[in-house]
Amino acid sequence: MRLVADAQDLAAAYALRTCVFVEEQGVPAELERDAFDALSRHVLAVDAEGDAVATGRIAPDGRIGRLAVRADRRGRGIGEAMLRALLDAARDAGLATTYLHAQLQAMQLYARAGFVAEGPRFEEAGILHRTMRRHAGSAFAVDDMEAAVDTTVTLIASARRRLWLRTRDLDPGLFDHPDVLAALRGFSTSARGASVRILLQDPATVQRRGTPLLALAQRLPSVFELRAAVDPVDREFAGAFLVNDAGGFHVRTLGNRIDGEAATDLSGRARQLAQQFAPVWERSRACSEFRALGI
Structure with missing residues (x-):
C-alpha cells in the first residue's frame, strides 16, 4: 500500500x-x-x-x-x-x-x-x-432504537474475540433484531475462540418471554454464557452496556431506555467497563433454567 x-x-x-x-x-x-x-x-x-x-x-x-x-x-x-x-x-x-x-x-x-x-x-x-x-478516539450519542441497532451491529462485527453484555432482559427490539442476530451468528461462527458473556438482571422475564438470542445461545453453548446477578447490590444496577475487546462500547445509564453513549475506538473506557463487568460475573449464577427450556 x-x-x-x-x-x-x-x-x-x-x-x-x-x-x-x-x-x-x-x-x-x-x-x-x-x-x-x-x-x-x-x-x-x-x-x-x-x-x-x-x-x-x-x-x-x-x-x-x-x-x-x-x-x-x-x-x-x-x-x-x-x-x-x-x-x-x-x-x-x-x-x-x-x-x-x-x-x-x-x-x-x-x-x-x-x-x-x-x-x-x-x-x-x-x-x-x-x-x-x-x-476515532471519541464517543457519540445513541438516541433511538435504529441507532442502537446500527451501533450494536458494528460493536459485534468489530469485536476480535470477546463481547460482554450487561442487560436487564435482553432489550426487546434490540437483541432480537434480525440485523443484530445475524451479526451475532457471524461473530460466533467466524471468530476463533469467540466468547459472548451475557449478564442478566431479570432472567425470569427473559424465560417467560423467550427470544431468538436464547435459541442461538443454546445451539452454541461453547460461545454463549448466560448468568444472572444475585448479589443485592448487583441487582440494583440500573444501567446496561455492551463492550467488545476492540475498544468499543454502548453504555446506557438507564437500562429501560435505549439512549446512551457509544464509541468504537476508546480502548481505555472499554477496558474499564470490562473490568467492572468481571467481578459481577464471577459472583453471579449460571442460568441453568434456560437449558431446561429446550428452546
Whole structure:
C-alpha cells in the first residue's frame, strides 16, 4: 500500500476504478470521476509484478470512497488492508471523523473497521448505499432504537474475540433484531475462540418471554454464557452496556431506555467497563433454567 505520488500511480488507480465501477458494476463513466479526485489523497496497492490490485481515496472532509479491489484478488483481505491504509492517511491528515457511502453488500467490511451505519438506504449511481461514519478516539450519542441497532451491529462485527453484555432482559427490539442476530451468528461462527458473556438482571422475564438470542445461545453453548446477578447490590444496577475487546462500547445509564453513549475506538473506557463487568460475573449464577427450556 502506498500513497499515490505521481501521475503514473494515479492513472493506474483510475484504470482500476474504471474496470470495477464502470465495466463491472455499470456506474456511468461521467459519475465515476468527479471534482474530489483532484482534492483527495489516493492510496494504491500493487502486486509483485507492479500491477494495481486495489485503490481508494479520502477527501479533505474525511469521506472515504472509490475503494476498489480487482475481481481476481477479492476475498484475500486486500479490501480491509486498503481501508486501514486510508484510515492511516486520515489520521496523518488530522481527520478524527471519517465517513463513506457503503454499498449494502460491503457494509460488513466497514463495520469490522468500526464504521456505524446511519440514516436510510439511498441510491447512488443506480446502487443501494447507506452512510457509515467512524469516530476515532471519541464517543457519540445513541438516541433511538435504529441507532442502537446500527451501533450494536458494528460493536459485534468489530469485536476480535470477546463481547460482554450487561442487560436487564435482553432489550426487546434490540437483541432480537434480525440485523443484530445475524451479526451475532457471524461473530460466533467466524471468530476463533469467540466468547459472548451475557449478564442478566431479570432472567425470569427473559424465560417467560423467550427470544431468538436464547435459541442461538443454546445451539452454541461453547460461545454463549448466560448468568444472572444475585448479589443485592448487583441487582440494583440500573444501567446496561455492551463492550467488545476492540475498544468499543454502548453504555446506557438507564437500562429501560435505549439512549446512551457509544464509541468504537476508546480502548481505555472499554477496558474499564470490562473490568467492572468481571467481578459481577464471577459472583453471579449460571442460568441453568434456560437449558431446561429446550428452546
